Amino acid sequence: xxxxxxxxxxxxxxxxxxxxxxxxxxxxxxxxxxxxxxxxxxxxxxxxxxxxxxxxxxxxxxxxxxxxxxxxxxxxxxxxxxxxxxxxxxxxxxxxxxxxxxxxxxxxx
Amino acid sequence: xxxxxxxxxxxxxxxxxxxxxxxxxxxxxxxxxxxxxxxxxxxxxxxxxxxxxxxxxxxxxxxxxxxxxxxxxxxxxxxxxxxxxxxxxxxxxxxxxxxxxxxxxxxxx
Numbered sequence: 001x002x003x004x005x006x007x008x009x010x011x012x013x014x015x016x017x018x019x020x021x022x023x024x025x026x027x028x029x030x031x032x033x034x035x036x037x038x039x040x041x042x043x044x045x046x047x048x049x050x051x052x053x054x055x056x057x058x059x060x061x062x063x064x065x066x067x068x069x070x071x072x073x074x075x076x077x078x079x080x081x082x083x084x085x086x087x088x089x090x091x092x093x094x095x096x097x098x099x100x101x102x103x104x105x106x107x108x109x
Numbered sequence: 110x111x112x113x114x115x116x117x118x119x120x121x122x123x124x125x126x127x128x129x130x131x132x133x134x135x136x137x138x139x140x141x142x143x144x145x146x147x148x149x150x151x152x153x154x155x156x157x158x159x160x161x162x163x164x165x166x167x168x169x170x171x172x173x174x175x176x177x178x179x180x181x182x183x184x185x186x187x188x189x190x191x192x193x194x195x196x197x198x199x200x201x202x203x204x205x206x207x208x209x210x211x212x213x214x215x216x217x218x
Binding site: 019066069078079082083085086102103106 | 127128175178179181184187188191192194195198199204205208211212215216
């Protein structure tokens, strides 16, 4: 599996998993995060390998379409860059760094 | 119409409108943002007043369900409070305020 694609799907999953069905969540998580093969997932859920493959492909498109509409992942990246700029500019201001950490942590709740 | 509810639906609409269908968008925007009556919307789209009402009620629930799953609006509020804290603490640091403004603007693109 391509590492770049794996990383991207895992990142999108972090932001949009709550919008997926339980089945979509399970398949994507097992395949991309837990590195199961399609055959292993198919066996686990007693469905065909093709059914798992089709479901995962559809979910990938759905995750990309949420990102296109809401940009949560790209906003997170941009926000992180601004936060890092501030950390670099004020390395000794612990109170400011604390506030910046809290701003970044909001996304991770 | 209750002003509090109007404000909340308008706020949720800002964050989640891209996830709605065109019809859902149109009805909600005319009703909550442009202050059309149900009867006026019904006439405009040549449907019954009840159909408009049902669609709007369903869309309100959908917007609340997106907020429950993604918390974009409540995150925006919390982030704004941290940003205001920083503005209050460093009123004379124009470069820092500029970075904070940019962090807040990310959500508004």
